[in-house]
Amino acid sequence: MIKRYSRKELVNIWSEENKYKIWLDVEVAAAQAMEKLGQIPKGVSKTVKKKAKINVERIHKIENQVKHDVIAFLTSITEKAGIKARYLHQGMTSSDVLDTSFNIQLVQSGKILLKDLDQILKVLKKQAKKYKFTPCMGRSHGIHAEPITFGLKLASFYEEFKRNKNRLILAINDVSTCAISGAVGTFANISPNVEKHVAKKLGLKVEPISTQIIPRDRHAFYFSVLGIIAGSIERVATEIRHLQRTEVYELQEYFSKNQKGSSAMPHKKNPILSENLTGLARMVRSSVIPALENIALWHERDISHSSVERSIGPDANITLDFALVRLTNILNNMIIYPEKMLKNLNLTKGLIFSQELMLELTKTGLSREKSYKMVQNYAKKCFAENLDLFNVIQSDRYIMSKISPKKLKNIFSYSKHFKNVNFIFKRVFK
Secondary structure, eight states, X not given: OOGGGOOHHHHHHTSHHHHHHHHHHHHHHHHHHHHHTXXXXXXXXXXXXXXXXXXXXXXXXXXXXXXXXXXXXXXXXXXXXXXXXXXXXXXXXXXXXXXXXXXXXXXXXXXXXXXXXXXHHHHHHHHHHHTTTXXXXXXXXXXXXXXXXXXXXXXXXXXXXXXXXXXXXXXXXXXXXXXXXXXXXXXXXXXXXXXXXXXXXXXXXXXXXXXXXXXXXXXXXXXXXXXXXXXXXXXHHHHHHHHTSTTTOSEEOOOOTTOOSOSSOTTOOOOHHHHHXXXXXXXHHTTHHHHHHTTOOSTTOOSHHHHHHHHHHHHHHHHXXXXXXXXXXXXXXXXXXXXXXXXXXXXXXXXXXXXXHHHHXXXXXXXXXXXXXXXXXXXXXXXXXXXXXXXXXXXXXXXXXXXXXXXXXXXXXXXXXXXXXXXXXXXXXX
């Protein structure tokens, strides 16, 4: 996590201040339950909540001596809240606090990421409808294939991010659990009712069975979803980068009045934001493997996952949030060149209609193999000699004896490729 790629809202969630505040919320909620059960004197939770102050610097100073963050935290709280704070953490273990709090931070982050996804969906929907029937070249392997519309490209991205939103909702739900079950998860020194109260108080679900930790498959799912979303971001960014190449130049990122593209070449307008997103997507995805490897811990608990999560927790969430907001801005402000799209459509002089020509020949009684070879030979000739396929076919007496001039003209038109655009849009934007 670096400031350059961070937004304040997410940074605040992963701040030390917020983390310790959540720890305190967990301890106070647990104390409330223990009071109701008669396990600790009444008034402990109220006193602690009123008097306790989060002092990050003091907690760190104590931790330097005791080498244990939760003990340092509790000591700091006791210094402020007084003698009654000694009743905090009764029968609990550090993981009860750490894991429940970590999940709360993930939920807080996930909810902001959902808002980010809503903004991307909003922009993609607007732009897709705007360019619904704007013809452009469909490519496979980077090579001209058949015509599509730019709106269809954007609709494809929209549907993908819609899936991402659904995945993230599931991941947030999966990680919204609370474990206050004590050492090795047996509730030997704490009542399950404490866990139930804390979960309800903090808007979580009870973890059905924990060891000394909340099972890490939940977290692996969450970070895997972040990785998938990052992949979707890169897919869009890669498309923008390709379409902004000088030879293609069907669109470009917005370039502000005083912006400079190159320190050496004044003419340059580079897709730097999309390239940046490609890099940030790699960073988010790099958290997935460590999260998966955290699943297999020793017996009921070890702490090999701890250092991993202290890094990937803030880094992956903050970076993805920044990337989603940046992508929204790119999509909202990108400059589209419909004329260049049309020019590129005509670049190969009709070769993009080869499939329908072949299919029409098969309808006249020719085998698919013969039709394919005949059209392919002409396509190769046109490509090599820079000829127009329509004119070449028109001069072939054999083919013209099979296909009428009117039919040939219909074959070499764009309109048929767009006849189901409305149908596709209805499925996507229903």
